[in-house]
Amino acid sequence: MVKVCKFGGTSMASVASITQVKDIILSDPARKFVVVSAPGKRFGDDIKVTDLLLEAYREKCEFGSCGNAFELIRDRFVGLCRDFDLDLDIDRYLDETEAGINNSTSSDFAASRGEYLSALVVAEVLGYRFVDAAEIVKFKVDGTFDAEYTNDLVAALKNAEGGIVIPGFYGRMPDGTIKTFSRGGSDVTGAIVARGVSADVYENWTDVNGFMVTDPRIVKNPRHIAALSYEELRELSYMGASVLHPDSIFPVKYNKIPINIRNTFEPENPGTLILASTDGYDLPLITGIAGRKGNVTILIKKSMMNGEVGFTRKVLSVLERHGISVEHIPTGIDTMSIVLSDVGDASLLEKIVEEIRGAVNPDTVEVVGKIALIAVVGHGMANRLGTAATIFNALYQASVNVRMIDQGSSELNIIVGVEESDYAKAIDAIYHAFF
Ligand code: ASP
Numbered sequence: 001m002v003k004v005c006k007f008g009g010t011s012m013a014s015v016a017s018i019t020q021v022k023d024i025i026l027s028d029p030a031r032k033f034v035v036v037s038a039p040g041k042r043f044g045d046d047i048k049v050t051d052l053l054l055e056a057y058r059e060k061c062e063f064g065s066c067g068n069a070f071e072l073i074r075d076r077f078v079g080l081c082r083d084f085d086l087d088l089d090i091d092r093y094l095d096e097t098e099a100g101i102n103n104s105t106s107s108d109f110a111a112s113r114g115e116y117l118s119a120l121v122v123a124e125v126l127g128y129r130f131v132d133a134a135e136i137v138k139f140k141v142d143g144t145f146d147a148e149y150t151n152d153l154v155a156a157l158k159n160a161e162g163g164i165v166i167p168g169f170y171g172r173m174p175d176g177t178i179k180t181f182s183r184g185g186s187d188v189t190g191a192i193v194a195r196g197v198s199a200d201v202y203e204n205w206t207d208v209n210g211f212m213v214t215d216p217r218i219v220k221n222p223r224h225i226a227a228l229s230y231e232e233l234r235e236l237s238y239m240g241a242s243v244l245h246p247d248s249i250f251p252v253k254y255n256k257i258p259i260n261i262r263n264t265f266e267p268e269n270p271g272t273l274i275l276a277s278t279d280g281y282d283l284p285l286i287t288g289i290a291g292r293k294g295n296v297t298i299l300i301k302k303s304m305m306n307g308e309v310g311f312t313r314k315v316l317s318v319l320e321r322h323g324i325s326v327e328h329i330p331t332g333i334d335t336m337s338i339v340l341s342d343v344g345d346a347s348l349l350e351k352i353v354e355e356i357r358g359a360v361n362p363d364t365v366e367v368v369g370k371i372a373l374i375a376v377v378g379h380g381m382a383n384r385l386g387t388a389a390t391i392f393n394a395l396y397q398a399s400v401n402v403r404m405i406d407q408g409s410s411e412l413n414i415i416v417g418v419e420e421s422d423y424a425k426a427i428d429a430i431y432h433a434f435f
Pocket residue numbers: 008009037038048050051114168169182183184185186187
């Protein structure tokens with residue numbers, strides 16, 4: 001049995017939490033491969049080390065060196081090494097890091113150093129070997145992740161003697177520079193290592209007991225999700241559930257490795273299992289409800305639109321030119337709504353509207369007010385009557401007006417768009433209709 005364990009920022013934050021991590025790892029000899037995040041927050045308004053490092057890089061860009069911001073980082077790591085009474089020459093690593101940030105031309109090197117230093121400390125605490133992610137996680141020249149090359153390099157560690165600690169979040173480009181995944185990307189590294197060493201399970205240790213059916217800030221004490229599928233996880237994380245980086249699924253998919261979300265601070269809790277398939281599990285009809293605000297809709301009207309071959313392509317080419325991906329495209333005979341997640345910049349939106357006008361010569365094209373999208377996700381709804389009826393009845397009872405509806409033919413989810421002001425009310429109503 002081989003387990004890959006990834007520990008998140010809260011687990012890495014203090015001497016007490018790292019001691020807890022040590023107990024978890026040493027309690028099970030299968031926990032041979034450990035991937036760590038950078039130290040996170042120790043208390044409410046504390047700052048994550050990754051954010052301090054990004055601040056250090058900003059300081060170096062503005063003033064030529066990162067001295068001030070770097071002091072806070074130095075203090076955190078020196079403090080950890082002192083309290084654990086480690087032999088590690090942390091000052092040398094910190095000096096190298098500071099010099100590296102002062103010499104770097106992109107923020108990736110700085111951002112990655114929290115994981116690097118954290119892994120050095122944890123390896124020393126455990127008496128495990130440190131393996132730098134730069135040596136095993138590789139990107140291609142175009143900046144995309146090189147899955148196969150990386151897999152071969154990670155696989156070579158499979159039969160290594162003793163335990164190994166690997167920093168999460170980053171790898172190396174062919175030119176030798178460091179590149180990071182997107183924020184929260186240590187989860188992805190954990191999944192990459194799990195695939196490479198053919199782990200039996202990828203344990204992702206965080207500070208909650210796994211996934212809940214919906215956001216506890218909206219619904220009080222929502223039910224815990226015992227198990228969900230890779231696809232359900234992708235849907236829920238994309239729509240806002242933030243326990244695990246959604247890209248963590250791609251590496252483990254190859255060997256169908258289960259992911260087990262666990263809580264460092266409640267290790268006896270079984271957490272949530274994420275599986276290739278949940279067939280055979282006795283699970284509720286609905287797995288989860290997630291959503292996000294800030295979506296804009298471009299409404300296009302043109303009579304005889306449905307007969308105009310290439311209309312959709314021309315509209316979408318405009319968005320493609322601006323590198324914007326589309327969330328949903330509900331259409332009528334003579335109308336088309338393009339739902340986008342927030343593009344941020346109002347002038348860009350105006351430009352897009354102008355270009356759509358030029359491309360398809362519509363009767364009208366306008367941006368209509370922001371909507372919140374809510375996804376009700378669950379394999380259980382496939383080929384079963386009544387899910388949509390329950391959702392829409394609940395929204396009707398709660399006096400929520402539905403602005404948009406979308407359901408894919410895989411019947412994995414039903415997505416509704418509502419006014420932003422109705423967002424919490426709608427989630428609460430849907431949750432209580434099913435649970
Ligand atoms: N430290 C990085 C972040 O804060 C990556 C991670 O923790 O997964 O996003």
